[in-house]
Amino acid sequence: MSTEPPPPSLTERRKAATQLDLAHAAAELFATLGPDATTAEEIAQRAGVALRTFYRYFRSKQDAVGPLLTVGADRWRGLLADTEPGTPLGLALRGAAEQALAVPDPAAAEALLRTRGLLRAGVDDPALRAVWYRVNQESEERLVPVIARLTDGAHEALEVRLVAAAATDAIRIAMETWAGTEAGTEGPGSPADLAVRCLERLLEGLVRN
Template identity: 85%
Template sequence: MSTEPPPTSLTERRKAATQLDIAHAAAELFATRGPEATTAEDIARRAGVALRTFYRYFRSKQDAVGPLLTVGAGHWRALLADKPPGTALGPALRDAVEQALAAPDPQAREALLRTRGLLRAAADDPALRAVWYRVNQESEELLVPVVARLADGRRDLLDVRLVAAAATDAIRIALEVWSGTEAATEGPGSPADLAVCCLRRLLSGTVTAEDEDDASPRH
């Protein structure tokens, strides 16, 4: 998981849809077979595209999951970007994270479980971990102007970057910790529950006392 406008032309939309189809296929195969036992040919076949089409979009099999992870990161940034300037950062971040990592329907639960499978597969695959970290780094960079807009001039660049880094890491760490457990997609120990806890701890030095209290987990 972006906040950029979606593709507008038919060609761009088809390209994005094909990339996402390939990403879904790669994620499913990595979670069930493992990256080592999965080839680019396997992914292309599962996605219903030619191998040359696969390599038109991706340099390696691990790169193929990038669009899927980017969509998830973009979703929570978009939720945060919808908040009006001047909104207290603690509550704004908490609310966006809770919404982005909620699992109110089967589709949302499936997306979280897919991410769990990918992170478990990445544990033994450095190239897949590199994609995960790259997507998080890109998400952090894209989050900086969103946080700056919310801060509305009340924070300097150092504070803004620290908040963007802490917020991104809160979600990353929460998902990584959750992926190593059998906790459900909702409730105690879920991604949303862990992410809000991470936010409270990571932002304790960069938000005001009032914001910190507001960002505390609700139990």
């Protein structure tokens, strides 16, 4: 019997699209006006929806950027989930990080730069920073069964959780470090470069391949 989840319904796809539209609108306004000067009403107007629609999906203006920050984590986790079981874990993690943070086109570069803008704004906005930490915590929790499947019982539950936590922190630290620099989206000092370096150092001793 297939264990694949059913495809999202039309209603679910529309909901996700609206949330992403609001997230893009919030990110654009935060970049130009700053979080303090941006209101939920302005975000809703920019996205072309009613204010009540905004509050149907998000509790605060900072929450609205959650879907954008989640995209990268979902992509990385998806790449890991598609990795063949038995692949050396260190190799799988590094390969997925490189792919997830690659910039094959201008849209990918723009997405990374948008994330950098949000992380920079979060330095002076505790609520925005809390959204970033929440996204990472949720990603870590969802990564645990992916790591467990990849290792196919080779690691005990404690080790699996440690790997999930370390790997998530590696990506988070890489992104935060990059956000504090003027490094490009590719090459030395880029998100992919920093993520691989962080993974290699954080996971040393946890995985041996």
